[in-house]
Structure formats: C-alpha cells, structure tokens
Amino acid sequence: MASRVLLIDDDERLPELLRSYLEQNGVTLAHAPDGLRGLAMLDQGAWDAVLLDVMMPGIDGLEVCKRIRARSTVPVIMLTARGDETDRVVGLELGADDYVAKPFSPRELLARLRAVLRRSRPEVMSETIQVGEVVVDVPARTATRQGSALDLTGIEFDILVALMRRAGRVVPRDALLSEAGRGDVIVGERTVDVHISHLRAKLGDDPPKLIKTVRGVGYVLTKD
DSSP: OOEEEEEEOSOTHHHHHHHHHHHTTTEEEEEESSHHHHHHHHHHSOOSEEEEESOOSSSOHHHHHHHHHHHOOOOEEEEEETTOHHHHHHHHHTTOOEEEEESOOHHHHHHHHHHHHHHHOGGGGOOEEEETTEEEETTTTEEEETTEEOOOOHHHHHHHHHHHHTTTSOEEGGGHHHHTTOTTSOOOTTHHHHHHHHHHHHHTOSSOSSEEEETTTEEEEOOO
C-alpha cells in the first residue's frame, strides 16, 4: 500500500530530487511551496505524513507545525538546517515526530519516514507484491518463489521489486537502478546485466521465462 506524503518547503528543486526515489519505494509525494498552501492541502486530503521545512517565507515551519497539531495527529518530520539544535528542540516540543538535518540523502529521509509510519500507522507500511509464483514483502525485505525463500542481496531485492511493480512493462537498462531506488549506486555498462544474471539464477529462471531481455532496451518481468 503506497503512503501519501505532503512536502511543505519553499525549495522548488527538492520535490523533483525526492519524488522519483520515494515513488519507487511506495511513497507518493505532493508539494506545497509555503505554509499557508500546505495547511490548505492538509485540510483537503488524507495524508500519511508531512515533511515540513523550518525556514520558509511567511509563516515558518514551527508555526505551521503548531497549527497542524491543533487540527491533526498526522506524523510530522521537520527539515532543519544542520546543527540548528534550537529549531529541532522547539519543533519536537510543538509535536513534531522527528527531524532530518539538511542536507540529507533521499535514503536517510526514507528511513526516517518509514520509522515514523511504523510507529503511527503500521498498516501503511504493509506492502506485499505478488506476480505469478513470486511474492515479496517490501517492508520485511523478503522474497519467495513457490513458497521457497530467495536469498537475495540488497540490490537484487530492490531490482526485483522495481520489476514487479512494473510487471508486463519494459524497464530500460539504464533506468533500472533508478527505478529500484538505487540511483546512488555507481554503475558500469554491465553492472545491471550482472545483477539480473544473479537474480535469474536465484529465481531458477533458466532459460529466462520470468525476466525477459528486450534487446537493446532493458528487461521486463512477465505477468504470467
């Protein structure tokens, strides 16, 4: 089950930097560029968490956090300047659930977000994907085929999840690691091919019928 997260931050670049990574990890991100619009969006939809920048024009993040707590119990993660202890302490006292110091990596933010969601709404973190005989439990990071556990490395698991989420559709070779949320991995020309080869071996996919190669393009996980 995908979680819906509202980012309230005046940095227009940040949602573009985060959106692709978060969406590949089951998080739908919406953006409000200031506090007033963020509060309006909060009232208009059902959100699983809010990412809230402290330093914004107009009403700042601390005031926004105070107003959120007056109307909602939605989890709030404050985005603060590194080393600004005062903002972090005040934010937590106002009811924020956690904070992340800028600059941060998308992976760190996702880990903090998942921790907050586990505490507040465990059901949000339950995502099981099944394609044919293959089943993955995304939060538990486990995978099985025909009921037998698969011993996958971290990156093999992420690639499998990316392919399963787009089952029946071709994922280009040069985009697969990004689709898997592993855009931080430095790759050579054959890195993806090697990971796919190892994944096929562990799936018992020889000759390849489950993960098919689309020559010159990438790979597709068959739905059947």
